[in-house]
Every structure is written in C-alpha cells, then in structure tokens.
Amino acid sequence: MVRGGSSGEDAGVTTETSAGDSLAGRLAAIVGAANVLTDADLRATYETDWTRRFTGSARLVVRPASTGEAAAVLRECTAAGAAVVPQGGNTGLVGGGVPRGGEVVLSTRRMQELGPVDTVAREVIVGAGVTLAQLNEHVRPHGLRLGVDLASRDSATLGGMVATNAGGINVLRHGMMRAQVAGVEAVLADGRVVSRLTGLKRDNTGYDLAGLLAGSEGTLAVMTRLRLRLVPSFPKVAVALMGMPDVAAAVDIAAMVRASLPSLNAAETFFAPGLELVCRHAGLAAPFAREYPVYLLLEAADINDPAPALAEVLAHVDAPDTAFATEPRDRARLWAYRERHTEAISKEGVPHKLDVALPLASLPEFVERVGRAVTEADPGARAILFGHIADGNLHVNVLGPEPDDERVDEAVLRLVAGMGGSISAEHGIGVAKTRWLHLTRSAADIAAMKAVKAALDPKGTLNQGVIFGD
Ligand code: MLT
Ligand code: ZN
Numbered sequence: 001m002v003r004g005g006s007s008g009e010d011a012g013v014t015t016e017t018s019a020g021d022s023l024a025g026r027l028a029a030i031v032g033a034a035n036v037l038t039d040a041d042l043r044a045t046y047e048t049d050w051t052r053r054f055t056g057s058a059r060l061v062v063r064p065a066s067t068g069e070a071a072a073v074l075r076e077c078t079a080a081g082a083a084v085v086p087q088g089g090n091t092g093l094v095g096g097g098v099p100r101g102g103e104v105v106l107s108t109r110r111m112q113e114l115g116p117v118d119t120v121a122r123e124v125i126v127g128a129g130v131t132l133a134q135l136n137e138h139v140r141p142h143g144l145r146l147g148v149d150l151a152s153r154d155s156a157t158l159g160g161m162v163a164t165n166a167g168g169i170n171v172l173r174h175g176m177m178r179a180q181v182a183g184v185e186a187v188l189a190d191g192r193v194v195s196r197l198t199g200l201k202r203d204n205t206g207y208d209l210a211g212l213l214a215g216s217e218g219t220l221a222v223m224t225r226l227r228l229r230l231v232p233s234f235p236k237v238a239v240a241l242m243g244m245p246d247v248a249a250a251v252d253i254a255a256m257v258r259a260s261l262p263s264l265n266a267a268e269t270f271f272a273p274g275l276e277l278v279c280r281h282a283g284l285a286a287p288f289a290r291e292y293p294v295y296l297l298l299e300a301a302d303i304n305d306p307a308p309a310l311a312e313v314l315a316h317v318d319a320p321d322t323a324f325a326t327e328p329r330d331r332a333r334l335w336a337y338r339e340r341h342t343e344a345i346s347k348e349g350v351p352h353k354l355d356v357a358l359p360l361a362s363l364p365e366f367v368e369r370v371g372r373a374v375t376e377a378d379p380g381a382r383a384i385l386f387g388h389i390a391d392g393n394l395h396v397n398v399l400g401p402e403p404d405d406e407r408v409d410e411a412v413l414r415l416v417a418g419m420g421g422s423i424s425a426e427h428g429i430g431v432a433k434t435r436w437l438h439l440t441r442s443a444a445d446i447a448a449m450k451a452v453k454a455a456l457d458p459k460g461t462l463n464q465g466v467i468f469g470d
Contacts, residue, residue: 023080023104025242027062030072030451035110035379037061044106046087047098050152052350053403054095054431058085063111067185067193075191077104078461084189086218086394086462088160089131089151091152091202093353094430096466097160102401103464108159108419114138115460120229123182128159128223135228144230150289165215167426169266170301172258172390174231180215183227186213188220188459197227212452217428217431219464220456229246230383230469236265238307239331241298243321248364250296254390255360263302267390270295273344274384278337281344286322288335296389297338299331307324335460341386345397351384352409353432354396356416357425363392370412374398377411406435413439414467 021038028036037380038045038060048055059082064070077084083103084304091095099106100106111127114134118124119142126135136145148157150168156303163185166177174180185195186209194209242252247269254267270278273294279286287295298314300306307326314322325331345351358366367385374383374396381400396430398408409432413423417439423429429437437446462469 007134008279021060023082024060024078026080026366027060027073027104029146030063030076030273031064031069031124035063035065037063038066043105046090046107049095049098050091051346051353053352054098055209056101056103057066058099061105061107063110065112067187068193069104070108070111070222071187071191071193072107074187074189074461076187076449077106078459081459083464084164084222084461084462086222088128089155089164089346091156092160092164092430093355093427094424094432095461096164096202096430097430100431100465106222108157108222108224108374111159113225115186117142117144117230118199118275119144123200123202123227123357124230125225125227126158127198127225129157130155130175132158132161135235136188136461139230140233143233145189145233146228147180147328148177148230151342158226158228162214162223162226163216164428165217167388167393169268169388171393171426172215172267172387173265176267178211179246180229181210181214181226182229184210184223185225186221186223189457189459194221195225199227201324214429217466219453219466221464222462232299232303236303236305236307236396237265237299237301237326237331238305238309238310239297239325239370241287241317241323241334241337242291242296242314242317244294244296244297244319245292247294247367250389251360251363253317253319254298256317257298257310258390260313261306261309263300263306263309265299265392266297266299268297269389270297270338270341270385270386271384273382274341274386275337275349277344277384278340281347282336282340284336284340287323287334290321291320295337297334299335303395321391338386341395341397345384345399349399350403352398353427354395354398354403354409354412355398355425355427356421356423357410358392358394358416358419362390362419363389363394366394366415366421369415370396373411373415374408375451376447377407378405381408387447388425391395391425392421409433409436431469434465434467435468
C-alpha cells in the first residue's frame with residue numbers, strides 16, 4: 001500500500017495518533033461523542049480508498065452534520081495545528097480523500113439536507129453528504145436529474161463530486177461537475193464560511209469561488225452545501241452496443257453520431273481484455289458470438305423515443321454486430337459490460353488507475369503505443385483500457401505492479417503528456433499523480449495555484465500532500 005510520508009510536523013501542522021487525544025474531546029463537544037471515531041475498527045472504512053492502493057491511519061474521524069459544526073471543527077483543528085483530510089463517499093481513485101498518516105478525517109456524510117426543488121430555475125440546494133442516487137431520487141418526481149452520472153452513484157457524495165470535478169458518462173451532453181454547480185457554501189481552514197447560494201442567473205460580482213472550489217480536491221475549503229443545476233430526465237432512452245474493428249472506427253462513429261444526434265447522452269468504449277474480465281467476474285455471457293477488439297456503447301435520451309433516429313444514423317455504419325435496447329432491463333444488461341469494468345479489474349488485483357485525456361485524433365495512436373509503454377516499463381504488467389471515448393478520456397488500468405512501484409505510471413503519463421494529453425481527465429491528481437503535475441501544468445500555473453492555496457489555507461491544514469505533493 002502507498003502511504004504518505006508526511007507524518008509528524010510540517011509547516012506547523014501536526015499529524016498524530018488518537019491515543020489520549022484532547023482534540024477528540026473538544027470535537028466531541030461540537031458534534032457529539034458518537035460522531036468522533038477514535039477506535040481503529042470504526043476508523044477503518046475511512047482510511048483506505050476504493051482502489052485499496054492508498055491507505056493511512058487517521059488520528060480520528062469527525063462527522064459534522066452542518067456548516068456550523070464543520071466551521072467549529074475546522075477552527076479547533078487549525079488552532080490545534082491538526083492536519084485535516086476532507087472525505088465524502090470515499091469513492092475517489094487517486095488517494096485524495098484518505099489519510100496519509102495521522103490526520104483528522106472530516107467526513108461530510110452526515111450533511112444530508114435535501115432542499116425543496118426549484119422547478120422554475122431547475123435547481124436544488126443539498127448537503128455535501130447527499131449521494132448522487134439520493135439526489136436523483138429526490139428530484140425524479142419533477143422529471144429532473146443531475147447532468148452528471150457515474151457508476152458509483154449509490155456511494156459518491158455530491159460534495160466529493162464537486163471537490164473532484166467528477167465527470168462520468170454524460171459529459172458530452174451536460175459537461176463535468178463544475179458545470180452543474182450554481183453555488184456553494186464552504187468552510188475555510190480557519191472556520192470562516194463563504195456562501196453563495198442565491199442561484200441568480202446573473203451575478204458578476206467578483207471571483208467565482210464555486211468554480212474555484214470545484215476540482216480543488218479538498219485543498220482549499222470543505223464544501224458543506226451546494227446549489228446544483230438540474231437537467232430533464234428524459235423518459236425515452238435507447239442504447240446501442242457495437243463491435244468495432246479498431247479504435248479509429250469507434251472514434252469516427254462516436255463523432256459522427258454526436259454531430260447528427262443531439263439526444264446523444266453517452267459514447268463509451270471498452271476492449272476485448274476488459275470484456276473478458278467483466279464476463280468472467282460478473283458471470284455474464286459475451287454480447288456477441290464473435291469477439292471484437294473494441295466495443296462502442298451509445299446512449300440517446302429524449303422526450304420522444306430516440307431509438308429510430310439512433311438506428312437511422314447507425315444504418316450508415318458498417319457494424320454487423322449491433323445490439324439495441326430500449327427497455328430498462330435490456331439497457332442495463334448492455335451497460336453492465338461497460339459499468340462493471342471497475343469492479344472486475346479490482347477483483348483481479350490492486351490496479352494503478354491512470355485516468356488520462358488525449359486529443360481525439362490521437363486516441364488510436366495512443367492505444368497502439370500505451371500497451372507497449374506498459375510492457376516496456378514492467379514486462380509483468382497488464383493494461384486494461386476503457387473510457388469515455390467522445391471526450392478523449394481513457395482509463396488505463398494497470399494490473400501487476402506493486403502499489404508503490406511507479407515505473408508504469410511514469411511511462412504512461414509521460415507518453416500522454418508527449419502526445420498533448422492530460423494526466424488527469426476526471427479523477428484528479430490526489431496523491432497518486434503529484435509527481436507528474438508539471439507534465440501538463442506550467443511552472444507559472446503551479447505557482448499561481450500554490451499562491452491561492454497559501455492565501456486560503458496559510459497553515460496548510462487541508463489535504464496536505466494532495467495536488468502539489470509534500
Ligand atoms: C468510470 O468511468 O467507470 C470511472 O471513472 C471509474 C473508473 O475509472 O474505474
Ligand atoms: Zn470514468
């Protein structure tokens with residue numbers, strides 16, 4: 001397991017273990033003793049990330065239920081010089097939401113507000129600890145949903161999704177999480193609260209703090225309440241799964257369908273090795289009698305049935321094996337081949353998850369070169385690829401290397417940067433990619449980001465080591 005090296009003292013912020021902790025008593029006075037977890041068994045689920053690659057022991061876990069409680073908690077922690085790791089649903093994949101060793105974990109999961117749905121503005125105010133599935137359940141009676149959707153919808157919290165600027169499967173239609181944020185309430189490291197939840201369509205009064213906090217990975221503030229934009233939840237949905245001869249064909253077809261079908265919701269890809277893992281671990285039959293090197297999954301959604309329009313567009317495509325589905329159960333069956341990749345890979349071992357973006361025109365060349373780059377860096381390693389093809393976002397999952405053996409990460413991320421891509425498309429930098437931030441951000445960019453961090457969190461309380469390294 002990868003453990004952070006920032007134990008002990010750093011920039012006046014301390015990390016300790018929980019035994020005889022007087023801070024625990026002061027935090028219990030704020031949130032109640034039941035919401036300060038010092039016992040190792042109770043802390044355990046907060047200490048290891050979803051991949052199992054990143055882990056560290058927490059000094060304690062504190063679970064405030066409101067902005068006021070979070071403010072008081074952060075005031076105490078900063079005054080005590082205690083480092084804090086904010087955590088939502090702990091579905092992150094880059095080690096940004098788990099302790100490196102000795103920090104206080106501030107869990108937002110008790111922030112469960114579900115405000116009335118503003119059906120005119122199509123917005124809603126929610127607590128940071130509400131999950132994506134809970135939000136969608138809450139707004140569904142109004143024919144609405146969040147524009148971002150992802151496989152971890154039952155566990156991922158909205159605060160975490162904003163903090164990491166999550167992407168998911170509908171980015172091509174609705175954008176990433178930052179685009180869904182109409183306002184935030186957040187607590188700075190010293191306990192001050194910044195709040196902009198008015199939902200005014202036009203509000204040009206200075207810096208866009210919500211936009212800044214989206215994607216800041218818990219390094220600038222702890223978001224406690226969010227005003228989120230909603231999109232129509234279209235009743236009619238059609239899915240097509242197609243076998244493709246190569247990546248170039250999948251890229252071209254996804255681009256062509258996107259250009260001619262405004263109702264396109266998703267264009268996803270996966271490859272034969274990933275499909276084999278999914279079928280084996282999930283007990284699914286292969287989708288087609290014949291095996292293809294590449295698969296393309298398309299989804300369209302609209303008020304009226306988009307299936308005829310989707311079929312009409314695909315009629316011009318040379319893809320003999322195409323499966324269509326419109327009924328929820330059949331659609332879920334096709335989506336399972338794509339969405340169950342994460343769990344199937346995890347059943348094979350602890351993966352290095354390299355979430356990258358490439359210019360669309362470079363995707364075929366990248367796919368051809370990345371396999372070689374992986375085996376050259378580590379002949380025992382195996383790469384499983386899948387991702388969001390219309391956005392040029394591929395998930396390079398590498399099985400084989402030990403969690404802290406970074407040779408393959410180095411090779412893949414340098415290849416990506418050399419081809420004009422980004423080392424993180426949607427998962428963030430976390431602690432996993434700090435060493436390579438300079439590959440896709442300039443020295444001036446990094447200095448500007450560090451200046452913002454120093455201005456908002458001068459004592460370095462929040463998520464030390466994330467984005468910039470130690
Ligand atoms: C996905 O696209 O399924 C997520 O980003 C999760 C993953 O990469 O494993
Ligand atoms: Zn993804």
